[in-house]
Amino acid sequence: MMLLTLLATAAAEDILVESLSAELQSNMDALRLEDAAEPYFISYLIYDVDNISITAQLGGLIDDDVSPSRQLGVGVRVGSAELDSANFDALGEGDGFSRRTLVRDDVALALQHDAWLVTDGAYKSAVENLSRKEALARRRIAVDETPDFAPGAPQQADLGSAERVDAAALRETARALSAIFLDYPEIDASTVYSGAEFGRRIMLDSTGTQIIEPTSEVAIRVVARAQAPDGATLVDEARWVVRTLADLPDAASMHAEVVALAERLGAWRVQDVAETEYIGPVLFEDGAAVDLFRHLLLPALEGTPAPESPPRGSRVVSFNAKGSSALGVRRRILPTGFSVFDDPTVDLSLPSAYRYDWEGEPAQRVELVADGIVRSHFSTRTPSDAVPASNGHGRGFPGGLIRGMAANTVIDVKRASSARQLHRQAMKLTGAYDNDHYLVVRRLSEPAIAGDDVGAMFSLGGDDGAALPAPIEVVRVYADGSEVPVRGLSFADAGLSVLRDITAAGEATTDTFLEPPPRSGYRGQMYGLSVTVTAPDVLIGELELVAGTDAAEKPPRLPSPLVERP
């Protein structure tokens, strides 16, 4: 009986959580530099996961890596909630946040040793950063009254760990999908990237927060490239981002989608090149509609203030305004009738769903836009003038300040038009431009798969800094509904104001994709956090598209050897 009791105790022991909680508390109690500010808040964000990364080409594997990964992100804040060391970018000098890969094994002393070193470094950099921030504040006339840190109640929950993802199944899927391109010699390069991350996300902090939440994500990107006879490079993808392998479509459906990708690219190669410019109505359909909101709307709602930084380089001091890059509340962002909300908990089967955010705050539904007017932002415990507290949208990777970003965003419209109504309205609008057709955009370029030979990925943005990737699937639609595909266009001046020019909306599409956390940029095909967006097809009253300036190279002299395949 005694032995059984001991075994049960051992099984319940969570060495990772307990050892790091103890180390966090020891640091909170004793990490001190003489005559310097003490830490008033320490947080640990731990990704205790397994990673699978498999890359395949033409039926063979290029890369196959399956390994456990324990990443510890440490955040140390010194000063006070009113003015602290965080969110100040001292040009790479350290800011109180740091990261380390923990030992793989559950050995308490080793885990604590790792945390000890990284917390020590984070504290020292926080002390220095606070002094830089205070020095800058003293030069200012205006007093910044927005606190640097918002209070939060300690949270405790242990929601367990996600189930394992079968690497062998993912490997076979990648291999099978990549082999499809053996039958398409006109596709000159193709790669299947498949990856999974599963396990648990752990948030600990010095107020007593201890959240353990399962995390699971499976992503497959099938990227293909073809070159048109005029040298233009065409790149497109088929993509799935789901929570578990069981959430993937069946093998036949995925196969069909990859075949469609190959045939789509093959067809685009021989399409007409578009007119040199087009001005008039543009209908965004399906994935392009989701991408329109993804690239223009979502960044405008990320509410964590941009980091301040010290003046540099000259005696002329220009202070960076402390404010969010988000569009201010009570500003119009969409036409009347449009509303936007985000709820991370709305469907827990989505890979983008969660109960607690990356700061351990409970996820909340937030009404972001009501009747076209901005009402709130994605917010964290680093508040802004507009949103004083977290609404549970802090997301990011270990090692930096957690910033607000989307999870499951729904763009809702009061009155949706049918496809026929959208067509009629577009034709009516196009008359004013002396055109006999309007344009429908069905797919935009994907920034994460931009590689060599792809040319400019983003079109010019508007004055607000937002920008839209170039379209890759565009059709001219005529009055009788007939369609003529065209290629080689990109948007001119497609900034945030485009959203206010929406004149009608139609059926909704839902898509899940990987998005880099704010301020981190695109870092490869499989980098990012999953975000789900539901958005309606939308008709923009006026948009300008111009011919791309891709400096095309001649196609290869020799055809692919796959041409000779029996």
Place this chain on the structure above:
Amino acid sequence: MHLLALSLAALAAEPDPLLVALDAELDRTMSAWEGEEDAPYFLSYRVSDTARWRLSARYGAIAYSDEGRSRTLDVSARVGSYDLDSTHPIKGESRLNMNLHTGQALPMDATSQAIQAAVWTATSKSITDAQEAWLRVQTNQQVKVADEDPSPDFSPLSPIEDIGERAELSVDLSAWEPALMALSARLDAPAEVHGSSVSLDAVAETQYVLNSEGTRLRQPRQWLRISMSAWSRVEDGQLVRLYRWKDVHDPAALPDLDTLMRWAEEVAADTVALREADEGEPYTGPVLLRGKAAGVFVHEVLGHRVEGHRQKNENEGHTFRDKVGEQLLPSSISIIDDPTVQMAAGEHLNGYYRYDQEGAPAQPAVLVEDGVFRGFLMSRSPIEGFAQSNGHGRAQTWRQPVARMANTIVTTTDPRTEAQLRRQLAAELRRQDREWGLIVDEIGGGFTMTGRVYPNAFNVRATYAWKVYADGRPDELIRGIDLVGTPLVALSNVLAAGSDPEVFNGFCGAESGSVPNSAVSPSLLIRQLEVQKKESGSSRPPLRPKPAEGGES
């Protein structure tokens, strides 16, 4: 320790799909271009098919365990002729502006046709890049002055066919885990050791070289390293770090656990001692370099400057270009670089290979004979007076081969015992009227600058050195020094060599990437060498004592 199993599998009867694919695409490409304007006159494929293992432990726990495989193709296409081709440097432009080389990952376990399709993509790009470069080379030749060295751009080579075995190393990382955990706990035991790790790395690589001259090579390379490092932050902010390792070709040659445990204790104790040692100070005077340190000294001072391609690069210093036949060192000392040597001083050598990465047979290159400078390390890029490769064209994957060191070996016909060298050091100190000199035991590596604008200088990064007094007082350990100087002065100050050759196995980085190599040398006594302080850290030691069983240590 029989935790690893090595077997070189006999060549399988079935054809190698990779060779089939490379052969097919090479033939298809050269046939298609035959007789065409701007056709490549030379095309080569180099493939590295590599399995890797890495196991790492720290503080008594496994930190990392991973194994993987990759297959990488490097394509080199040349347009023009052997005399003048698309790789010729363009005067007034950085070589970084030229796309001379294409690398690409190839699918593993795929059909030969799938592999061939990937090879085709890289070949097409490489030829297009070479044609563009050739146009620019021709124009540049018309508008710029003549080259200092009119040697051809590339040397022809008779075809060689040698399809050797594939590397087939099998490493059971899990079997090594208990040993590494125990070693890492031992290494981390002293409270003053702030960080440490123990690692096992292994590589089994099959290298392929095929070219349009008809060369077809396949050769295995196997390499394993057991290593341990420990560091500590001194009160003045300086980071002291020690690293000990052993590189072998065969797992059976790895040290046993008892030896490794002793290493762990020594490295930990030496790190603590180094932390307590005084910081060294700027100095010039006699220095005795122990074997490993002497090997790195020769590598940095001489080795990089006798890499053949540098002699016709007009931005390089050409320190030794016109010194063939001149006395550089005492007549008792000779230096060769010989990739064909597998072992020296009881150690496996990292720089061993049979063919270089341009498909040339490895050969010993005599650099210094009886103290007289004799020649250069040669790739297939000829220089005046040295028309042929001696098998030193080397590169890591994704890079174009250039002449590099392999196994740089220093020998002497007048070996001195350690006691003799110490007596000679003391005598030299008295002659120079100096109170103390230096003995350098361990080296963390080094670097050198060989160009014309920046000082043509070297830096050998000492990690473990002693202050030695002329009056016989006990030696004192010091920390934080580097050995610096300029090549001709440094070599002219070599006085004597020891009888104790040691091997420094490492990886050397240069324009063709990181390549494995070895420096073998006895101790060298230098009449005068300059010492500068190492960079100081700005961070204080950890504020809290490190975690320990039962509380903080």
